[in-house]
Each structure stands twice: as C-alpha cells, then as structure tokens.
Amino acid sequence: MTEQTTEFHSGFVAILGRPNVGKSTLMNRMIGEKVAIMSDKAQTTRNKINGIYTDKDAQIVFVDTPGIHKPKNDLDEYMDDAAVSTLKEVDGILFMVAADDKIGPGDRFIMNLLQDVKTPVFLLINKIDLIHPDNLPEIIQGYTDVLNFKNIFPVSATMGNNVPELLQEVKALLPVGPKYYPDDQLTDHPEYFVVSELIREQVLHLTRDEIPHAVAVVLESMNQRVNGKLQVEATIFVERDSQKGIVIGKGGSMLKKIGINARREVENLVGEKINLKLWVKVQKNWRDDPLFLQRSGYNLKEFK
C-alpha cells in the first residue's frame, strides 16, 4: 500500500460541430485504441461520454452534449439548458467545422450559444487536406468574425495533421485532478462502481468519527492477474491533508485495516482471491464538484 504523489491533470472537454464535419473521426484519431465505450448506467441524461484519452500525466474525458449538433428552426424550443450548463462546466470546448464547407446556420447556431459561455473554445478547421492552403486565412476569418477563440487549429482528422499539437494544448487546459476512469476501462463495467463502494464502506466504517462522508473511491484497474490473483487498484480521495493522515493512520496501520476488510468484501463479491492496492489522495472540495461525483458513480441510485 503506497501513497500517490505525482500530479495528474484531468478534465472534461466537449466536441461540438454540425453533422459530418468529422467529430467522430477526430475522436478516434486522438484516442486510438483507447476508445472507451461507456455504459448507459455510468451516464446521466445530461452528458454522454464519447471517449476517454489517458496517458501517463493526463486524462481527457470527451463529452457529447446531445442536441447541440442538430439545431432545429425554432431556437426557443431547441434551447437546451442542460447542454448549455454542461458547456459551462467543462474545461474546454472544441468547435469543429469542415474547411470545404461554407459557414452555415448550424455553425452560427452553435457559435451563438458559445457567446454566453466563458469556457475556452478552440476552433478546429478540419479536412484541410481538401483545400488549398492559400484559402485557409479566409476560411478562418469567417469564424473569427463571429466568435473569439482561445486557439485555432487547422487539422485533418483522417491524415492526422496537427492532432498531436491539438492534444498538447487540450491537456494544457486541464486542472490538476484525479483519473476519473481506469486506464483499461474499455467497455461496460458496472462492477467497478460496486467494488469502489465496498472499499468506501470500509473507510467510513473504520474512520467513522473522524471523516464522515468526506471520502470518495475511484477504482483504477481490475483486470490484471498475477500468479492467478486478480489485481485490484483503487484511490481513496479525501478533501484535506488531515483526513489523508487519518485514512493512512500511524505507520499505515489504518490503511492496512481498510485494505484487509475491503479485500474480504471484494473477494466475496467477485468470488475469487484478489490483491488489493490502495492509494490515498487529497482532492479538495470533491463533494462540490458535480462532474467528479458523476464520474465516481456516487450519484447513481443503483449503486447506493
């Protein structure tokens, strides 16, 4: 049982753009094999998670804002508060257009919505392989005349031009934060939440008087086997350094107790022997962070 010390950055990024501009192609290009298809259970009606990019120092969770991509004529009817509030909560917005398409009502609709949102917006001019580079400045100007962008990236999602640079800049938008999803979460995996709840129960049970409810548990991985034993790794998040001390205990004694109890519970659940590794990390004000709560699964009734 060790303590996690390195600073990790994580956050949520929305990709917007009208149909067919290349959003899915870009996502696949950025995420590569790491595409994570999230279960419906792990989602709320508010956000749809499209994919998760994870590397050694950052995790970008790409969210979709249903509705925004396909505007109807009646703006009032269409205006979706939930989608707009998502745009305010995310750490960055990628607004994608196609270089070979004229700016249209769909683009203007989205840019209108973005006028009221303070989140940094990148303009992505996709499909640059289809145009002559001399035409690029004029295309860009058509959009910058309407909206201010934090940054502008001419890209080709199919060829990969400028995609690594884009990823770097997106990562630079993210605050220090936890890995919301395990590296290996590729498919629907609801038992991750149950296992993290079992661990959390033990933390609350054993430290009851000292840190009531100021704790969240996120499962990092649960798919490796070493000598036939399933390896389970989880991070316990608390809100303050003092709480971290309590959870770890003198010489690690509390964390050891938590680990022993939780291991038994998880073994009962999964029906086999496991190795449990726990980390403890401070994540200030996680209880006030709706995205953190949502990703950790604690607001999902079925897991309560």
Ligand SMILES: Nc1nc2c(ncn2[C@@H]2O[C@H](COP(=O)(O)OP(=O)(O)OP(=O)(O)O)[C@@H](O)[C@H]2O)c(=O)[nH]1
């Ligand atoms: N030439 C070229 N074609 C591209 C590029 N990016 C995407 N495309 C093509 O554009 C079409 C639409 O791409 P998608 O990724 O499905 O577009 P989308 O924005 O996700 O579309 P919706 O799901 O309808 O919103 C596909 O045929 C892609 O192959 C690019 O950089 N260059």
